[in-house]
Amino acid sequence: MSERALLRRIRVWLVVFIVCLVLSGLTAFPLVTELRWAEDLLNSSASPVPEHLPALTEWIGRVRAGLDEADANHPFVLYGTDWLAFAHLVIAVAFYGPYRDPVRNIWVIEFGMIACVGIIPLALICGPIRDIPFWWTVIDMSFGVFGIIPLLVVHRMIKRLEAATAGVTAVPA
Numbered sequence: 001m002s003e004r005a006l007l008r009r010i011r012v013w014l015v016v017f018i019v020c021l022v023l024s025g026l027t028a029f030p031l032v033t034e035l036r037w038a039e040d041l042l043n044s045s046a047s048p049v050p051e052h053l054p055a056l057t058e059w060i061g062r063v064r065a066g067l068d069e070a071d072a073n074h075p076f077v078l079y080g081t082d083w084l085a086f087a088h089l090v091i092a093v094a095f096y097g098p099y100r101d102p103v104r105n106i107w108v109i110e111f112g113m114i115a116c117v118g119i120i121p122l123a124l125i126c127g128p129i130r131d132i133p134f135w136w137t138v139i140d141m142s143f144g145v146f147g148i149i150p151l152l153v154v155h156r157m158i159k160r161l162e163a164a165t166a167g168v169t170a171v172p173a
Contacts, residue, residue: 010157014099016150017095017154018092025086031081035067059136116144117144123144
């Protein structure tokens, strides 16, 4: 594969990863509204969820009630999710570095992989402390598992690009 094609593939993977980070961040802002919609959808007459996954329906109702209470009585608590959203957006911006120059900025990919691995112990430690059902903790951990996959692919491709360009040196002007 040519260096140009390899660079293009790296950039496509990075764009997908960046878009997912941005979408994840943007969805953290309207949590109260999203949970209301989710609960309405799960409890609609066409939904099989209450019958087949009653624990999910119960959990979403509990979370929605908690968010409604926080929104009505303690809106400053939700400010924490605004910062969570902001963090996702800032991290997404950091991945522009590898987009521009993958070899020089491979450290951003490695940082992202470390963060993905860090999701696992965070969820396993904080989930029980915050009374999160274990099955939901597994869903949370899946973000790290699914997040690291494109980063591993990109990391491998950057190493190939680095090897392919190792003999090329810049010609002085």
